[in-house]
Amino acid sequence: MVRIVKNPEERRTELIETAESLFFQKGYEYTAVSDIVKKINVGQGTFYHYFKSKEDILEAVAEKIVAPIAEDVRNIAKGNEDSATKVNSILNSILKAGNSETGFMKLMHQKGNYLLHDKLEEALKAKISPIIAEVISKGMDEGFFNMSYPKESFILLLSSTLYLSHHFTWDHEARERMCAALEEITARVLGVKDYRFHLEI
Amino acid sequence: MVRIVKNPEERRTELIETAESLFFQKGYEYTAVSDIVKKINVGQGTFYHYFKSKEDILEAVAEKIVAPIAEDVRNIAKGNEDSATKVNSILNSILKAGNSETGFMKLMHQKGNYLLHDKLEEALKAKISPIIAEVISKGMDEGFFNMSYPKESFILLLSSTLYLSHHFTWDHEARERMCAALEEITARVLGVKDYRFHLEI
Amino acid sequence: MVRIVKNPEERRTELIETAESLFFQKGYEYTAVSDIVKKINVGQGTFYHYFKSKEDILEAVAEKIVAPIAEDVRNIAKGNEDSATKVNSILNSILKAGNSETGFMKLMHQKGNYLLHDKLEEALKAKISPIIAEVISKGMDEGFFNMSYPKESFILLLSSTLYLSHHFTWDHEARERMCAALEEITARVLGVKDYRFHLEI
Amino acid sequence: MVRIVKNPEERRTELIETAESLFFQKGYEYTAVSDIVKKINVGQGTFYHYFKSKEDILEAVAEKIVAPIAEDVRNIAKGNEDSATKVNSILNSILKAGNSETGFMKLMHQKGNYLLHDKLEEALKAKISPIIAEVISKGMDEGFFNMSYPKESFILLLSSTLYLSHHFTWDHEARERMCAALEEITARVLGVKDYRFHLEI
DNA sequence: AATGAATGAGATTTCATTCAT
DNA sequence: AATGAATGAAATCTCATTCAT
Incomplete structure (x- = not known):
């Protein structure tokens, strides 16, 4: 995958917003971390770079x-x-x-x-x-x-x-x-x- | 295991009471169906004779x-x-x-x-x-x-x-x-x- | 998958023997639980029916x-x-x-x-x-x-x-x-x- | 973070000593490369300037x-x-x-x-x-x-x-x-x- | 009515390593 | 020389439910 480096603040916000929208659509329990990262095309690891767990986000x-x-x-x-x-x-x-x-x-x-x-x-x-x-x-x-x-x-x-x-x-x-x-x-x-x-x- | 046949009403009550006590102790989500049946020594399948799902009980x-x-x-x-x-x-x-x-x-x-x-x-x-x-x-x-x-x-x-x-x-x-x-x-x-x-x- | 029920003793032995042979070939750390179960065509869950963890086997x-x-x-x-x-x-x-x-x-x-x-x-x-x-x-x-x-x-x-x-x-x-x-x-x-x-x- | 340039020899020694102390406390497997670099406040990449892998250190x-x-x-x-x-x-x-x-x-x-x-x-x-x-x-x-x-x-x-x-x-x-x-x-x-x-x- | 072996999809998380800056 | 954000493969384990007996 092409690696795109962003300002951490921005990335974090991006993740939160994506999570929110998915929680809204499908519910927290039914949203996988992989759903979140796939939606904004970042690696699974990136998520855990910003949040230490799913509950954290x-x-x-x-x-x-x-x-x-x-x-x-x-x-x-x-x-x-x-x-x-x-x-x-x-x-x-x-x-x-x-x-x-x-x-x-x-x-x-x-x-x-x-x-x-x-x-x-x-x-x-x-x-x-x-x-x-x-x-x-x-x-x-x-x-x-x-x-x-x-x-x-x-x-x-x-x-x-x-x-x-x-x-x-x-x-x-x-x-x-x-x-x-x-x-x-x-x-x-x-x-x-x-x-x-x-x-x- | 020895198979013990009981009055269905009684069995049902037994299951409900056990479930209640486990939900009280550990919470519904953290109670596995297997916990319930193990506690009263009945098979896993028995549970599904009486309740069609975990949510049912x-x-x-x-x-x-x-x-x-x-x-x-x-x-x-x-x-x-x-x-x-x-x-x-x-x-x-x-x-x-x-x-x-x-x-x-x-x-x-x-x-x-x-x-x-x-x-x-x-x-x-x-x-x-x-x-x-x-x-x-x-x-x-x-x-x-x-x-x-x-x-x-x-x-x-x-x-x-x-x-x-x-x-x-x-x-x-x-x-x-x-x-x-x-x-x-x-x-x-x-x-x-x-x-x-x-x-x- | 076709469900084949076996004598538990037999299944357990089957799992242990398969595990041993894989540990021998690839090493414990490099053997995934999924490797073991795939080799004898049983579900992943079957493994955990018999052993409570990989270390257990x-x-x-x-x-x-x-x-x-x-x-x-x-x-x-x-x-x-x-x-x-x-x-x-x-x-x-x-x-x-x-x-x-x-x-x-x-x-x-x-x-x-x-x-x-x-x-x-x-x-x-x-x-x-x-x-x-x-x-x-x-x-x-x-x-x-x-x-x-x-x-x-x-x-x-x-x-x-x-x-x-x-x-x-x-x-x-x-x-x-x-x-x-x-x-x-x-x-x-x-x-x-x-x-x-x-x-x- | 403020970037501190050190004599390479010194940096290397610092990394080795930190690694040793962590291996002593937690064990090699349970010590992440990130643990080592965090402890002496250098970037993750710095580690790989001095050692080509974790096993190397x-x-x-x-x-x-x-x-x-x-x-x-x-x-x-x-x-x-x-x-x-x-x-x-x-x-x-x-x-x-x-x-x-x-x-x-x-x-x-x-x-x-x-x-x-x-x-x-x-x-x-x-x-x-x-x-x-x-x-x-x-x-x-x-x-x-x-x-x-x-x-x-x-x-x-x-x-x-x-x-x-x-x-x-x-x-x-x-x-x-x-x-x-x-x-x-x-x-x-x-x-x-x-x-x-x-x-x- | 009762059993319990079998299922299997799927989710979270870790971390050594890379690389754009 | 140094940074640290980004990667991603891979692995363990859970458990409600099914079904052959």
Whole structure:
């Protein structure tokens, strides 16, 4: 085979992107390392030059997915809106990222992607929870929110949100209702009075 | 090997119980069919008399786990208590079943048990949701509860509850707080005014 | 592939014999499990039905080789000859088994057979040393042999014998001389006076 | 990485020493070329500037180990002592070099070092045998030693000596006995009458 | 109903060596 | 002289399932 030397950064990215697209199509378990390397015409060994195992690239893929979401959430948190609006935007941002045509939800809930599911959930929580915690905390101080156990309550709310995302297969109407329910729940859990959440899936 | 003929029902149960115990110890993925049959000294082929695949016995295990919980919930639903009390009991019943020493939670959240997780969640929802739905619905009629989308809201609440169960490893204090948060959330989601939930993990 | 069911004992032997012959031809390291199974037209899995690893069959091969030698030595030890004659026969038996056309020496000293070398040496010592020890001990009691440290001395002598076997590649004359040297050494080490050892390679 | 140019001789030595230390720790087979180069922070390609293969550096390591021993032996041979004393010193020199904390014996008898074992034995024999042969020969002429096949006998004796070294892990008493046995054997094999060997491990 | 020998596709990983830079 | 990205062949082992008995 012709040997093509590339900037390592570039090669690495190439591998991650290829892996992601294959995990999306066939699922992690059903994607062989050989599928990945064949697709970009590099040797099998090249893969192991960059990742020490198949699970290793899975983590890289999970990070690649979560990074822009975390970035988004971070930006929202930095903004000047009031806390309820921020929470609303954050939830929408997550729902949107998850449910778009190539969103992480489709990826997560596929037969061969159980492990990816785990890694994603973990990464999401690790990167996003702390940011939200701050928003909530500020909202509490300002009297916007009213919860006895803000941190815990929000984790539970977030899990509901992610759970909702699961159900991207539902028919339109069902999703609408689910979404509306989540709006109500969010308001109630946060103890918000004069704010109406608007979520979209 | 000496060939021991047993009552088919008995053999089947024996296989399911063995499978369950192995899934508990090592996880579904890491349990080979050969592990199961070796443990009760039957031939490999025997397994395939009773189950058409490995996934098949997984479903049987999931059902075996869910059945008594559903039974419990059904009994609570039949009782004479008011609706809020019933919901309270139901949630506790689920939490308890999930968190006991050999409860389904430990099983669900183990590395090789992703598929089992799925099947359990599915089975739980299939068997339990309708019963709860009725309780909720009655509570709504009686003015006990107040939600715009009772069914959807409760599913989300239930998912939070299960999610909470996840975290049975936390230290005592953390779990106490989590539990208290769930009590508050439950009340708020259901739109209950004059009832204080008491959950236990 | 047509499935041919055989008596397990037979299949196992078939595998061991095939493995031995391949190790002899190409060396252990250069023999793939797939080579073995292909040669007798069974599935790859069949191999792992009988041996839990490639190293496992290596041990079986080593045992198969050592067993008849140990048997021989045991029979010699049981005989009615005087101790010196027994020792002479034992050494010859080992030399002969090692140096015959398909003897273990050729097997041992081949590039890909280092591990087999080890296993063989180990097995030889484990099975044969105790028998010899007894012969020596009896010879000491009868005044045939005369050594201050019989056990230790004989181990050293045996190692020389095996070492000698190494050199099956030498030309005829060199081997003759080596053999004659060993005869003298044996007599001296054992402290034998009126016996002339006759070794053959 | 910063590129550091060194005196080729120095670089070569650095590589050999690193290889030796790794072979000592992990064994030749389990030491990757990449382990060696990583340890001294040079590129993978640099290795192949100095050695044409992995086996090539193995030989260099073997030579490095054997050289000082041969030097020692050569010096002893040059001395004015009588032949028996010289043999005694030579054997001790070899035993000492082999059994010191980082001696070649530990190296030789390690799982991944079969090939090194071979190379060492070969090198030892090539460099040391001729020197000893001369000492022996002189001793024969002077009537000190008495053997029918001096060269062959001594090789066998040497192999026993090395074999003994093998067992440097034995407990103190066992080694004492082994050593004493070797003293007796040496005297007998050489046909020495009025000399008592004193070996130390 | 029961057995257990047989199957075989396929996946991950290693690493000595090469070569474009 | 030095680099280190790239290569790729090859090998072991797993295990759900089948099927001759």
